[in-house]
Amino acid sequence: MEAQQILLLILSIIIIGTTIIVGITLYKDQAYTANKTALVAEAKNFGKRITKYCQDLASLKNDNLQSASVDTTKLIKYLGWEGNFIKTEAGTFNITAVSDSSVIITGYAKAKKNGKSPKVIVTVTFPEGKMDLVESDSVTK
Numbered sequence: 001m002e003a004q005q006i007l008l009l010i011l012s013i014i015i016i017g018t019t020i021i022v023g024i025t026l027y028k029d030q031a032y033t034a035n036k037t038a039l040v041a042e043a044k045n046f047g048k049r050i051t052k053y054c055q056d057l058a059s060l061k062n063d064n065l066q067s068a069s070v071d072t073t074k075l076i077k078y079l080g081w082e083g084n085f086i087k088t089e090a091g092t093f094n095i096t097a098v099s100d101s102s103v104i105i106t107g108y109a110k111a112k113k114n115g116k117s118p119k120v121i122v123t124v125t126f127p128e129g130k131m132d133l134v135e136s137d138s139v140t141k
Contacts, residue, residue, distance in 0.1 A: 035111035036118035038090035043107045047122040047131040050103050053078045072098045101126055112140055
C-alpha cells in the first residue's frame with residue numbers, strides 16, 4: 001500500500017468514528033427530551049384527575065371546593081395507585097403533600113443526562129382548582 005492509501009484509510013476511520021459518536025449523542029439527547037416530555041404529560045394528567053376528584057368531592061357534599069376536605073387514602077384509590085407512589089413508563093410519581101387547600105405531586109423521570117434527571121412538581125390549589133406545573137432538572141446520585 002502506498003502512503004496515500006493509508007492516509008485515506010485512517011481519515012475514513014476517523015470520519016466514521018466521529019459520525020457514530022455524534023449519532024449516539026443525538027440519540028441520548030432525544031431520549032432524554034422525550035422522557036421529560038412524557039413525564040410532564042403524565043404529571044398534567046394526574047393534576048387534572050386530582051382537580052376532577054376534588055370537584056366531584058365538593059359536588060357530593062353540595063358545597064364548594066373551599067370546604068372539600070381531601071382524604072389521602074381516597075385520593076390514592078381514585079387515582080388508581082397502589083400506595084403513595086406509582087411507577088410509570090416515564091418515571092416515578094409520589095404524593096408529596098396533601099392539605100385542605102392543595103395537593104402536591106412530584107415526578108422523577110427515568111432518563112439521565114450529565115448527572116441530572118428531569119423532575120416535575122404539580123400543585124393543585126383549591127378552591128379555584130388551579131394547577132401549577134414546574135419542571136426542572138434535579139441532580140441524581
